[in-house]
Amino acid sequence: MSRTYDACVIGSGAAGGVMAKELCEAGAKVILLEAGQKVAPGQFRSHCWPYDLEFRGLRGEKQEPFYPTDLKDSIRFEDSDSGVGVDRIRVVGGRTLHWNAVVLRYAAADFRERSERGIEEDWPISYEELAPYYERVEQTIGVCGNDDGLEILPAGKHYLPPLPFRCSEEILKKACEPMGVRVIPVRKAVLTRPYDQRPACHYCGHCMDGCDVSAIFSTPGSMLPKARATGNFTLRENALAREILVDKQGLARAVSIVDRQTGKEEEIRARVIVVCCATVESARLLLNSRSRYHPAGLGNSSGAVGRYLHGHLSGQVHVYLEGLAGVPPFNQDGATDHVYIPRYRTSTNDGAFGFQVNFDSYMFPNHARSLLGYGAQFKSAVRRMQPGFLMLGGFGKVLANPENRVTVDPHRVDAHGIPIPVIRFRFDESDVALFRSMRSGAQEICERLKGTVFDHLGDQPRGFASHEVGTVRMGRDPKTSALNGYCQSHDVKNLFVTDGSCFTTSSEKNPTLTIMALSTRAAERIGELRKRREL
Secondary structure (H helix, E strand, O other): OOOEEEEEEEOOOHHHHHHHHHHHHOOOOEEEEOOOEOOOHHHOOOOOOHHHOOOOOOOOHHHHHHOOHHHOOOOEEOOOOOOEOOOOOOEOOHHHHOOOOEOOOOOHHHHEHHHHHOOOOEOOOOHHHHHHHHHHHHHHHOOEOOOOOEOOEOOOOOOEOOOOOOHHHHHHHHHHHHHOOOOEEOOEOEOOOOEOOEOOOOOEOOHHHOOOOOOEOOHHHHHHHHHHHOOOEEEEOOEEEEEEEEOOOOOEEEEEEEEOOOOOEEEEEEEEEEEOOOHHHHHHHHHHOOOOOOOOOOOOOOOOOOEOOEEEEEEEEEEEEHHHOOOOOOOOOEOOOOEEEOOOOOOOOOOOEEEEEOOOOOOOOHHHHOOOOOHHHHHHHHHHHHHHEEEEEEEEEOOOOOOOEEEEEEEEEOOOOOEEEEEEOOOOHHHHHHHHHHHHHHHHHHOOOOEEEEOOOOOOOEEEEEEEEOOOOEOOOOOOOOEOOOOEEOOOOOEEEOOHHHOOOOOOOOOHHHHHHHHHHHHHHHHHHHHOOOO
16 A cells, blocks of 8 residues: 555556556556456357357357446446447456457558648657557567558558458459459458467457457457566556546646455555546546646646547448359358458548458358348358358548547446546538448449448448547647647646547547557656656
8 A cells, every 4th residue: 555656557458558568678666457357368258159148149248258247327428329339348458358450550641630631630749750669569469461552551561471361352352453442461460470479360250259369469468478577567457546646746646446346445656647548438537537736637727638539430331242152161260351441532531431351250140130031041041142241341530529528427426436427429521421432432342242232331420439539639739638749748747648548630540559659659758757757
């Protein structure tokens, strides 16, 4: 209780895992707080067949161990028709336990939206400044893929061999070539050969349900062993952060936690506090950390904390290719998606979208819910079509608007007495226009494929596909942002926020690699400031 750590990292996902590992290796005594608890690989349900599960896998039973029951009813959406959802996981490793592991670098233009397109704000850092940290992360976690020579999708210098194309993906590539649309090997944090004392992927196709051999990158499988090896690391499970406490100078001095198992409240003291709780929960924690020094919430003199919530809009298309229908059943599970269609409408303002391919499981006959019929004839049609499965998942950039935000409800608390987050979000006209452009792009591709199309992206955009960002954004102006370019609070010099909430704007690309690069850069900055005794 009386110990003071050099750093306290809150949250053990992609951001927190990187941060803890980097700080420990730099010599800092670090405690990592996680609101959930460890789920051992032997407890994963990823290889269960639908008939092994109570609801045949249709209610997310495979991922139930990652979501404790005290999360229920602990969030409120002001507009139930907004079409967005938020993934609030509580487990050691966070969303790295059930992610699809697509790791794409933001392009240089993605950091300069104001300069390039006259919208939103420029980031306070450039691609060139972040590129060395992208490289470090890619080499640490192991990324398969290629340098495809695309300006919109910058590449690193060291990749593992790419995942092979499957039959449906070769057909897709051939159909897209006359359109000038590239179909390239995806870049994923999945090992195609042994790497970093971890085995290669065995192509079971259950990446998002937990990888029992750590062939897919996860914090527990990769970052935490390195942190432990330094002798500087402490992990505290079931530690739910209530608020960050400050001293008489208004600096962060401790984290007030609730032990989820005992209900006991404690203070975890540290010289530096790094918030890595994910976009909604990080904003919630700062807004709940009110004091006479920070009456609007910790680090919120600008009023920016909680604002600019955004992420990805998304939609899916399922196609059943005639050329593969009726072939004898064969194993094509793979490592979920193997290929990627990068942003290809680069000269227009409505083109910030890309397609990830085949990340839905081959285990489920998705088309069965849409086919008409009954009995033996129906079953025969389902079986005949299943080998031709091809899925396009569109991901598009959503604008960062200040009206879209996270607040807290002081009159409604969760199971531990902490005010819950409230989500206020609406897609604006430009978001809807982008969705329509993405839908027309999918239709154009599907028209060149011989097959039956289901679920044509839907009529309205949905989000955030676990890719929500913003709410504690970086910026050059302390009056309109919460953090500087090193993810350091403008108001509280020993407070850093390095998860997706720090993003100034987003891209059509998945945010996780950028989160990890920013965390690495911030950790290096913390080390420099500690050496200069400025923290």
